[in-house]
Amino acid sequence: MSSLAKVAEARSSPVLTVSQLNRTVREMLEGGLPVLWVAGEISNLTIAASGHCYFSLKDATAQVRCVMFRQRAALLPFRPKEGLQVEVRAVTTLYEARGDFQLGVETIRLAGLGALYEAFERLKSKLSAEGLFDAARKRQMPAMPRTIGIVTSPAAAALRDVLTTMRRRNPAVQIVIYPTQVQGDAAPAQIVAALSTANRRAEVDLLIVCRGGGSIEDLWAFNDEAVARAIAGSLIPVISGVGHETDFTIADFVADVRAPTPTAAAELASPSRADLRFQLDGLAMRLRREWSRQWMLRSQRLDFAARRLLHPGERIARQRRMMEDLARRLQMASSRQLERRRAALTLVSGRYRHVRPDAVNLRRHLQGLASRLRTAANAGLQRRLGALEVLSSQLQALNPDAVLSRGYARVETARGELIKQAATLHRGQSIRLHFADGSAAAAVTSAPGPQGELDI
Incomplete structure (x- = not known):
């Protein structure tokens, strides 16, 4: 009552207006009580055109009016409805205009999920601290898997969606199904056993762990620690396709790839035959262009080499002309040498005539020398001509x-x-x-x- 006393003291009269009273009570409620979690059943639900939600939260013996404004209502993962058991996080307040006590709701969760959320966050923090969520340990998906394993329930609608998608995208991919429950108390152990079987057989290139959407209780098997560690320890790459796009489980964080839905998981796992054909056509076109370019390049190089290449007959003709020229030069050199020796012989003969007066013997001797000289010169010429033929291949004629x-x-x-x-x-x-x-x-x-x- 200290707030009322302050108000009364501020005014000279102890009488308060209704507005002053309601405002004071609101301030007392909002300042005196912390933010609370309150459980109850939704009733008298009204969703205004503005998006604000008005409803009552009741139990067996009491009820309280609640208001949740549009900005916060838009963040809810589900749509509130009559009769739904929920837990609301709210601020106690008073609507001054009518003096109605009410709760200003910040968020709503389904009743009984508080413990599950807390368990989810604890396990998430634990596994994250161990490094099981690190991107460095994630494995690359095989680009062209031949066999894909699916860990799910044979009766699940998600399996039909996955098979339909994979048959449409690439019917050549083989499918191996590892049946297991995906909901209930026995589901975690069966999922772990299915993953162990797949790794032991080593018959698939890729694993898809999937199930359709549902409540957090329905998906809780994929928040189990044993399941998370089995996925993280799998030797085969794993794609997690659990629930809808807004659903997140521990399996999503430890898997090598998280798909928003089972259908999306099938699309990520199986390469599209149409896309592969398109890529193949593109590669074939690039190959043809490159082959054509290389062919043109090689043809140009061949033409250039052909212009530089001499025909063997032309090469032989050039060598023959060179040898004939060498033969003429050798013959001319031999003739000049013979003329020089004749001149020298004539000179010597003249000197001998002056020294030895026996001209007849000298002439006879000179004739013999001349004959011998001619013979020797001819023999030398023949030897040189013979040597020229040998030296023509050895290039040592001179x-x-x-x-x-x-x-x-x-x-x-x-x-x-x-x-x-x-x-x-x-x-x-x-x-x-x-x-x-x-x-x-x-x-x-x-x-x-x-x-x-x-x-x-």
Whole structure:
């Protein structure tokens, strides 16, 4: 009554207006009582056009008026109806305009579900702390499963929806059903046994655990800890398709993939044959384009290589022309060498005529030398022509050291300079003679004579 006393004290008269009284009572109710959970049966339910809900909450001996405004009513997972046993979370208040005591309802849950919600949250927190909900442990779904296992009741409507969807999307996928109850006290143990059987047989690539929608009691088997651990420990990837889109169970959190409905689980598990055909057509088109591009590229490279490639006949003709040119050059070199030797022979013959007056013998001797020279020159020419044919394949026809193998020697100074005339030498000079099989050092012991002869 302290609030009333304050009001009376604030005014000089102890008499209050109705508005003042109702306001004071409302403040006392709202400030003196905490937010409460109140259980009862819904009656006199009215849902206004504005979306606000007005109803009475009653038990066997009493009732209280309740109001739930549109914003909070829209968040309810179910639609309130007459006779429904519920538990409301509300603030005690007073409607000042009529002086009606009422509850301002914040949320409503079905009666008896409070303990279930608390158990659900406890198990959820426990398993989450153990890491069973972590995305890192979730396994990738097989892109092309050949066999899919379904853990559900054979009589469930959800099974028919799943089979219809999978038959429509990809009838080639094989189905293995692991029958189990999905509701009731015996359901958790049977679900665990079905998951164990599927893992032991290892005959499917993917498992779907599913059932249709229902109340939280109907779906409670999928909030069982043993079921959750069996799904988390499955060696086969698991899709959870339990209830409707707004329903969440512990199985949804531990499964590798959560589907909002059993039908959605079937769509996630089975690849669409139409989609696969579309993808295959796209890949085939890309393959044809790539093959065409590669074919054009290879054709261009082949044409480019063909332009650079010489016909074997043309290559042989080029080599034949090169060998003929080499033969002409060799013949011309041999002719020039023969002319030089003839000139040298004539010079020597003239010198001999001056030194030896026996012209007849000298002429006879010269004729013999000339004959021998021609014979030797012809023989040398024939040898060179023969060697040219051999060297045409070995590309060594012009090896200058080959001359040394026929008994000639190359004379060089000690510094490696070639000596062409005897007149350039002097007594005591060091020289080096190069033969076909090696070289030797020598020294000039006499000055060159009138005919260019010298001793070494």
